[in-house]
Amino acid sequence: MLKKVNSTGKRLKNGKAGKEPAEYVIPLGGTGWVVKTSSAKKFTVISDSKREAVKIARSLAKRRGRKLVIFGKDGSVQQEVSYAL
Numbered sequence: 155m156l157k158k159v160n161s162t163g164k165r166l167k168n169g170k171a172g173k174e175p176a177e178y179v180i181p182l183g184g185t186g187w188v189v190k191t192s193s194a195k196k197f198t199v200i201s202d203s204k205r206e207a208v209k210i211a212r213s214l215a216k217r218r219g220r221k222l223v224i225f226g227k228d229g230s231v232q233q234e235v236s237y238a239l
Contacts, residue, residue, distance in 0.1 A: 174238070176221040177211040179204065181229070189214070 176192045182200060187207035189199040191214070198214065201207040208224055212235075215222040219239035226232045 174221055174236075175218070176223050177215040177218070179207045179211045179222075179224045181225060181227050191220075 177198075178188075178190045178192065180188050180190060181204075182188045185202065187201045187204045188197040189201070189207050189211040190197050199207065199210050201210070211224070212222055214220070215235070216237045219237055222233075222235045222237065223231060224233040
């Protein structure tokens with residue numbers, strides 16, 4: 155289940171993500187990784203490698219002028235970068 159988080163990486167009680175649009179890299183169960191846009195209901199990409207997922211998410215965040223949030227396997231936020239225009 156995908157947890158919606160705010161910009162600090164903490165789960166929100168009402169389930170809504172923070173107001174700043176973001177691209178997320180999130181672990182997917184076993185070995186996969188997903189790229190998800192904060193406002194989307196579906197994943198943008200499902201990848202076997204974290205490196206590939208980060209590359210795709212970073213490209214999207216730069217192109218769209220959004221924040222990039224990368225999660226670790228344990229669910230903690232590893233990195234946040236803003237590419238806001």
